[in-house]
Amino acid sequence: MVPGKSTERMRKVGPYGVETLPDVCAAAVGRTASIDVPAAPAACRGALTERARLHWSRGDGGDPAALAEEFLAAHGLPLHDLTRPVTGHHGTGACGAALYLSAAAGALLAGAPTAGPEPAPTLPDLAVVVYQHGTAPTTPPDPPAPWRLGEWTESWTPQQHAAAVDAIRAAIGRGDVYQANLVGHASAPYTGDPLPALTRLGALPGARYGGVLTGDGWAIGCASPETLVEVTDGHVITRPIKGTRPATAAGRAELLASAKERAEHIMIVDLERNDLARIARTGTVTVDDLFAVRRWCDLWQAESTVRATAADGLGLADLLRATCPGGSVTGAPKLAALTQINNLEPVGRGASMGALGWVAPGRVDLGLTIRTAAADGRRLHTWAGGGITWDSDAAAEVAEAAAKTAPIRATLAGR
Incomplete structure (x- = not known):
């Protein structure tokens, strides 16, 4: 444990399992897994075993970004300077770490309220x-x-979802916010082991961050295509996704021609540019592949790449504070959008709209936990939503959220 006052807020717990994280296959305790992914370090091509674990919840107090950085350093993974070249092995036996941060923890880092009840409080x-x-x-x-x-069982009805869309449009009309992302939640009871179902989720086409993270009485399955933040050799990248249509020729043409989707997308790209500018060398923020159309399952989605050169001495804690929660699932301005979200969404976002990935000295690769499900020992939980602008149609927004969650639910059910 890390000495000092912050140690009291940490809860180091026994080993559970982590399976197939982004770019890295890690073995659950008691099992081994081969690592044969080009992005994984050559030394990791074999098996990994769990060495240490930290769990933290908002009720524990403290700064989760700082706690994560301190805990990693105490276990041989210093991430206080992501710009420093890394040569050879770290000398402590530690290879890297899985890192998960909830949307609520991200909102806390941003100074936003998080009053909604969490539907899966064991996470x-x-x-x-x-x-x-x-x-x-x-x-x-x-x-x-x-x-x-x-x-x-849905956390809100389609009519309540539509009313929330109209409330965001009214807030935009008043000038309170430019756009905001609304997310709905649903849960279902289950019997049996949820891990195979969550593992199937991570194998969905286009799941750049497919994988399963498990703990004592909970598990998270992720099929996210979206990069929240990636840092390699001092270069920072985020790939916001905004804009969705069915994966047909007509859907692709409609997405490319939509002024509404393009305006919403560019607004989030600007927000991400500002987020990276807080932690980048002056003048290094650029945008590549603006509004590129990518496929996830049976949907087209628009994605851009924003990159920058990290400022000298950038550490993991400051990186998390600058980028969490992700702009594509909050809105602009971010703090105002988070306030609207807190007022309108009936329950918390749980495992969704947060961060999940792999970290090591000199390298961070965190996916945004969209297309994500969680099990709490009794029920499975899913979340889905979309960005709301002045031009949004309430019925279309409700339908878009349903289209995003349909492959998730079908996969969890085994179809």
Whole structure:
């Protein structure tokens, strides 16, 4: 543990499992997994075992960004200067770490309110899992219980969702906000082991950040295509996604021709440029591939790439404070949008709209947890939404959220 006052706020817990994180396949305790991904360090091509773990929730107090950086440093992974060249192994046996940060923790870092009740309160708001090279002894798994997923219960009705869209449009009309992202939640009871279902989720086409993170009584499955932030050799990249249409020829043409979608997208790109400018060398922020159309499952989505050169001495904590929560799932201005979100969404965002990925000295790769589900031991939870602008149509926004969550629910059910 890290000495000092902040140590009291940390809760180091026993090892659980992390399976197939972005660009890295890590072994759950008691199992091994091969790593054969080009982006993974050559030394990681083998098996990893869990070395240490930190869980943190908002009720514990403190700064989650600082706690994560301190915990990693205490376990041989110094990320206080991401611009420093990394040569050879770190000398401590630690290879890298999984990092998860909830949307609520990101809002806390931004100074925004988070009053909505969390639908899956057993999930931590921060999880850091440190790995080292090695082979853990294998334990035969117990026979899985039959998987059954019950009916989904929505946190709001389509009419309530539409009313929230109209409320955002009214706030835009008053000048309170330029756009805001609204997210709905649903849950369903289940029986059996949820991990196979969550693992299927991570295998969906276009899931750049597909994987499963597990803990004591909870699990998160991610099929996200969106990069929240990536840092390699001092270069910072974010890839915001805004704009969605069915993955047909007509849908692609409609997305490219939509003035509304392009305006919404460019507004978020500008927000991300400003976020990176807070942690970048002056004059280095650029935009590549503006409004490029990519495919995720049966949807087209518009993506841009914003990159910059990190300011001298940029550490993980400041990186998280500048980029969390992601602009594409909040809105502009970010703090005003978060206030609207807090007032209108009936429940918290749980595991969605946060960050999940892999960190190591000199390298950070965190996905934005859209297209994400979570299990809390009793129920599965999903979230989906979209950005609201003055030109938004309430019925179309409700339909877009349903289109985004349909592949998630079908995959979880085994279809």
